Amino acid sequence: MAVPAAPWLLLPFLLLAPSLAAAAVSEADALIAFKSTLSGAGAGASAALANWVPGTSPCSGNRTLWRGVLCDEGGRVLGLQLENMSLSGALTLDPLVDLPALRTLSFKNNSFAGPIPDLAKLGALKMIYLSRNRFSGPIADELFDKMRSLRKVHLSHNAFSGPIPSSVAGLSELGLDDNAFEGAIPDLEQKGLTFVNLSHNQLEGPIPKGLSRFNASMFEGNKNLCGRPLDVSCDITQSQSPRSPAKKKISPTLLVVIIVIGVLALLSIVGLFVFILSSRRRRQLDEANLVHLQSAETKKFDAPEANKVDRGAAEYRGGAAKKAHKEDHGKLSFVREGSQSFGIEDLLRASAEVLGSGNFGSSYKATLFDGPSVVVKRFREMNGVGREDFQEHMRRLGRLSHPNLLPLVAYLYRKEEKLLITDYIPNGSLAHMLHGNRGSNLPPLDWPARLKVIKGVARGLAYLYEELPMLTVPHGHLKSSNVLLDDSFEPILTDYALLPVMNRSHASQVMVAFKSPECAQHGKPSKKSDIWSFGILILEILTGKFPANYLRQGNAGTDLASWVNSVVREEWTGEVFDTAMKGTKNGEGEMLKLLQIGLGCCEADVERRWELGVVLNKIEELRERESDGENSSFDGEGGYSSKGMTEDDFSFSTNN
Template identity: 55%
Template sequence: MATRTLNCCFLSLHVLLACVIASSGSQEEDAKNLLKFRVSLSNTAQLNNWNATVPMCKNRTANWNGLICLNNALFGLQLETMGLGGIIDVDTLAALPTLKTISFMNNSFDGPMPSIKNLGALRGFYISGNQFSGEIPDDAFSGMKLLKKVYLANNRFTGKIPKSLVELPKLEDLQLQNNQFDGEIPDFQQQNLKVNLANNKLEGRIPDGLRNQESSAFLGNNLCGKPLISPCASKKHFLPKFAIIVIAAGLAALAVIIIGLMVIHSRGRHQASKYETGPAGKVQKKKVGYQIDNKEVEFSNKMENYKKGEQGKLNFVRKDRQKFELQDLLRASAEVLGSGNFGSSYKANLLNGPALVVKRFRQMSSVGREEFYEHMRRLGRLSHPNLLPLVAFYYKREEKLLITDFAENGSLASHLHGNSSPNQPGLDWPTRLKIIKGVARGLAYLYQEFPSLTLPHGHLKSSNVLLDLTFEPLLSDYALVPVINKDHAHQFMVSYKSPEFTHHDRTNKKTDIWCLGILILELLTGKFPANYLKQGKGGNSDLATWVNSVVREEWTGEVFDKDMKGTKNGEGEMLKLLKIGMYCCEWKVERRWDLREAVDKIEELKERDSDEDLYSSYASEGEMYSSRAMTDDDFSFSVTG
């Protein structure tokens, strides 16, 4: 018995020593392969501590930058935001037997996606935030039965979504947003799958297996069906006619009139005709028909004697844009972008032109035709990189259309508050700083161009800050206060939720600054001003009050959005912006900063802290916000609307 026990002990010791020797040998082999892998990369300054004389892993601790260790062995590569480029040598990675997850997010890789299907043991594959491009082969993920998370967002991929993704049994998180994928969405059937397909060129019906997703996961495409509000027309997978979209929204004949695509005439009372020049130079008539639900609606494309106020004509306000006819909008595939307090918005993809947004307004009936035309022409003359350009408009007494460019990256609100994966990076600090600087510049330009307006913007909020492909902000719905019915403006426009209007029924030149301050706090905290969703004047609980309660005793980073990356060495500059936001949110107008002061302070901000400490620099001014012993009355205002 003793001999057997002794033999077991020797056996156990032998196994233990074998495991240690194997682990040591495995680390040495893995180290050689990683050093070989590093050679294929460029800009590897942050990998300088990869050294064969230093063990890669010690239990769960990684001695080499960017490694994830488990049980004294390599588990994953997390080479994120390092400025890396070059080639991802997949063959060398395949020689790492314990590698389970790889991440190259937010670097500078380009070209086609690496062929990773030979990495069959991968659980996670993350390459979002690079410049990868081209089509991904259908079999790119074939055989990867353990793969759970795939992040390909914010690249330049084109073509169809690879069908091999549908075959991954364990797939639970798929991020493909902000690319150029086209075609239909594959029929994903994985349970508990979370997807984000926003801002691509996808079209057709959303598969039944994805109907439980958030609608924000599908915005910026030509899609229909749940969870979107746009239904699919008959057997078609998308709504190819602008008018059909409107009909689906329950606005059939009225919407046709609104969008200026046709003039409806009652049978027996009117006859629609199209006028064109004949061979002899004479004006002749030609009927044109358009089928909607088996009913022919006749409309005129040209009128011989176009009279003042005649319906059915688009009025272009910019000379640098290609003009198009109403028929072009009619032929365009369209998508309902949303429906707000002012009306619905549609994205129209012209056959031979850019994508445009058509927004219909009903609450402008108190403005006369000449006044409306003049104000639209004035908006059309505006030119600034941070304003969404007005391209054309349509006038009808009861309703108006404003046609603008389409912003590829959606709104700031969608990026701050979209329902994304907890592991998906939100907007980083440099991007947020870039956005708020652009917003400030655009607002300053509006103040310059509309010196006589009390509210040069009037409706500044995160959903009205759109983002182009480079995340440059574009202000929208600006300078509309003069043409919006006052009762409706007072009820819904966010400037009229300011403390001066809430308590004193008046606005002033600093009201837009109050909105800028709320936007700054929203951008830094990631919290939505919930009272914006309410109508009319609201209560006393708002975002600014919450921020003030957090920082009242001392400045603290707890207020910042936990999803905000890229904050290393930038906390001081973030605190400076927080202070700017709070000064813009002063309840007492006389203590609130004016625009010039706010813009100047924002322009001074940098991505990284300077050598001068934030606290000492601000304390030297004698203006530390928390030292002013503010009372609750200072922040007893409402952020509603």
């Protein structure tokens, strides 16, 4: 029988409850007040933000209840992402001052007009996205001076004018392209600057030396800019400025000479054009011969039953890729600083090897002549956004940098398909090591190696959640075939953050996040769908079982966790662990802890599913060997015996 708590023990909680309720109401009221300042075409903000209802809360933990609101784990408003809502009028930020945890603002692709709002009132902001609106006028030089936490400012495609404010110094990202900024570029030589785009403005003068490391396209469209990386000498620019002396009249003799030179130049151009056409025909014949010689390309394992080898892979070289010569958008765009530059022609001439064919498209290994090996992935179902939004998202991915992420090197945009270029990782995928080397001479992964893989995947996933807070599922397709292993068996995540550019209907059929239990209930993934995918991956690594075998006809809500729960509950043995796993001596207790973590990630109830921060901390605490005093044994033949340990000591709470 429960003993009633003494009234004086409840006093602190009774005093604290009103303040907590007031804080929640205050944030909701602040957002309702902000909504009242918005207007737009048609029904305007009332329709776009219809679920912003007084008396309700915008957040439940880190779960978003109001459209466009990002929440932190404490249930506070972390950001506003009101994009593509046809909002218009002046943007007033005064009501948002009452949101102490606000760190991100994104109002992209609306019709806000007038001067830039007073962002300094929100001094704790870290990221500001106001691109593709109708803002105009100059920006005060000191606007960002007091915003010490500010890292990213994107004001592209507006009508801002005047000089670039010097207070942008210190940012890591700055997008000011397609405006009317004028004058000289301020000193932006800070080492932390990873992205800058000042193209298509009215800037003039030399480009600061510290910006010469960026691509020339970031400065094009400014007639009077000079210096590296532009191929324009500052001496030439100054000589062509409006301040130059008036031109002298051309004499008739000089005019005749100019005409003769022009005719000769025209004849030379015609001859060069004929030469280029003949060379192109010869090159196409060479490529056709090369395709014939390479028709028996090598095939590699990717993942059993999920990814099968594409037997028609030669079409990449002999068919689809040739079209790149005939299109305006047949040029590779590089997003990683310092990467070796090459063209689509270099890929066509490279020796090719088929790696496999997955749900998105085919993958090829291309070994460049006198260069590195790269992986080319073809995506046919990647038309979720237009060309400009696609390019912006690829640049965002190119700026990601973490030891457990495979960096994007370059991409090719074409209407019917996209190519993504990454580095080649020789050891292949985790799926191959777990399922594809049975009966081969390759040794199976031992317990220390599997624990190392899980820790690396957790760190990479946590980095994606930190850098891409605007995405519902920052990875979206986490599975063993998308975890590569380097020479030291360090895991490297690939195919991450692609959901924003995928066709939604195709993504819902094939992406792992859409197999989560919440998709079976509500038809869409949640912020914790990646955590569910990670839990399934943990169970796959521990059990050696392939998850696709436990999905009933590919439906969401039925998974490997159900099988693990049934075995443990009914038999309470080590049958769940992969018998091929070696190096388990004195590590059985840690394996059980990891099994519990995996099941905690697979909770069917999203509210009860573990937070990523909790998962990461618990995984980091795991060791290859259990501490002294823990006494359990795993016989390697499917039998587990616990001494002094009961099922209550190791609770399972999944409801799959």
